[in-house]
Amino acid sequence: MTAPVSPDATPPQPQAWPAPAKLNLMLRIIGRRPDGYHELQTVFQFIDRCDWLWFSVRDDGQLRLQEPLPGVATEEDLTMRAALALQQATGCPLGVEIRCQKHLPMGGGLGGGSSDAATTLVALNHLWKTGLDEDALAALALPLGADVPVFIRGRAAWGEGVGERLTPVDLPEPWYLVLSPPCSVSTREVFSHPELTRDSSPATLADFIAGASPNDCFDVVRRTYPPVATALTWLDGWGGGRLTGTGACVFAVFENEKLAREAQAHCPTSMRSFVARGLNQSPLLARVHQCA
Numbered sequence: 001m002t003a004p005v006s007p008d009a010t011p012p013q014p015q016a017w018p019a020p021a022k023l024n025l026m027l028r029i030i031g032r033r034p035d036g037y038h039e040l041q042t043v044f045q046f047i048d049r050c051d052w053l054w055f056s057v058r059d060d061g062q063l064r065l066q067e068p069l070p071g072v073a074t075e076e077d078l079t080m081r082a083a084l085a086l087q088q089a090t091g092c093p094l095g096v097e098i099r100c101q102k103h104l105p106m107g108g109g110l111g112g113g114s115s116d117a118a119t120t121l122v123a124l125n126h127l128w129k130t131g132l133d134e135d136a137l138a139a140l141a142l143p144l145g146a147d148v149p150v151f152i153r154g155r156a157a158w159g160e161g162v163g164e165r166l167t168p169v170d171l172p173e174p175w176y177l178v179l180s181p182p183c184s185v186s187t188r189e190v191f192s193h194p195e196l197t198r199d200s201s202p203a204t205l206a207d208f209i210a211g212a213s214p215n216d217c218f219d220v221v222r223r224t225y226p227p228v229a230t231a232l233t234w235l236d237g238w239g240g241g242r243l244t245g246t247g248a249c250v251f252a253v254f255e256n257e258k259l260a261r262e263a264q265a266h267c268p269t270s271m272r273s274f275v276a277r278g279l280n281q282s283p284l285l286a287r288v289h290q291c292a
């Protein structure tokens with residue numbers, strides 16, 4: 001299924017690389033590993049809302065970031081960590097200067113930082129000609145964050161483990177109204193919350209397709225973050241809101257763009273929102289094929 005893309009998915013310049021957002025269409029926590037990480041079951045789908053990145057290769061091996069993000073030290077930025085990981089894994093003598101134009105809210109459950117990291121790995125693997133295949137890139141991606149591999153693979157997926165065991169799925173590609181409450185949710189904080197449900201019984205993809213779309217973080221996040229509760233209450237009037245990942249963003253599903261935009265027009269002006277199309281294939285894959 002090929003979806004028409006919204007203007008947000010149009011590259012600002014031909015050399016720009018997309019880092020799309022993801023939604024978790026469901027999220028179950030079925031256990032905890034000895035290292036403290038939670039065993040999940042989730043459904044990932046991309047949306048056509050993206051951060052955009054530019055890469056200028058340097059001959060001197062240095063890694064530079066134009067315009068560091070507020071509150072994120074340059075060496076902690078996931079683009080820098082991804083570039084370093086690729087450099088170290090391949091012994092590549094080249095460096096890069098990276099510009100990242102953020103459109104995705106940080107700590108929003110949209111996976112923006114993870115997607116920036118994946119786009120950096122994929123783009124530099126091409127620009128530095130380091131020749132890693134998809135499996136090797138996904139292996140480099142996982143230590144950067146549990147969400148990074150799905151952005152490397154670039155296909156909507158049923159995810160298990162910490163989200164690294166991925167089975168591609170072909171889903172309907174509806175339109176979403178996404179609300180971005182004025183708060184940032186720390187994934188680590190939610191996963192360490194004493195009241196989080198951690199023992200859901202395992203589900204199957206068939207359960208999701210039959211309409212089961214729980215998010216086991218929903219109650220804890222709604223109780224802990226009042227702006228998320230406000231956004232969810234508002235979406236109750238539009239068929240009900242769902243949480244992506246650990247939030248803060250929430251979303252509702254619409255059959256077409258017109259209905260999603262109609263709902264958005266009623267959204268309180270205090271609430272940031274956008275309309276986006278669900279995508280089973282990441283625009284990053286199309287960008288890579290453009291280079292082939």
Ligand SMILES: C[C@@](CO)(OP(=O)(O)O)[C@H](O)COP(=O)(O)OP(=O)(O)OC[C@H]1O[C@@H](n2ccc(N)nc2=O)[C@H](O)[C@@H]1O
Nearest residue numbers: 036037038109110111145146147162187188191245246247
């Ligand atoms: C929950 C999810 C669902 O897609 O998304 P977000 O809401 O963060 O976008 C992801 O699993 C998040 O992935 P990601 O954001 O890459 O998390 P990481 O950086 O690997 O982990 C941040 C912290 O969350 C906790 N963590 C994360 C993932 C997991 N399965 N169990 C955990 O307990 C760990 O304490 C970890 O130190």
Ligand SMILES: Nc1ncnc2c1ncn2[C@@H]1O[C@H](COP(=O)(O)OP(=O)(O)O)[C@@H](O)[C@H]1O
Nearest residue numbers: 077078105106107108109110111112113114116
């Ligand atoms: N390039 C980046 N973009 C966004 N966040 C980043 C980036 N590099 C590091 N981070 C850190 O990762 C955290 C989680 O980011 P993000 O992926 O946007 O949220 P989430 O995991 O909720 O989807 C941020 O709060 C920030 O501290």
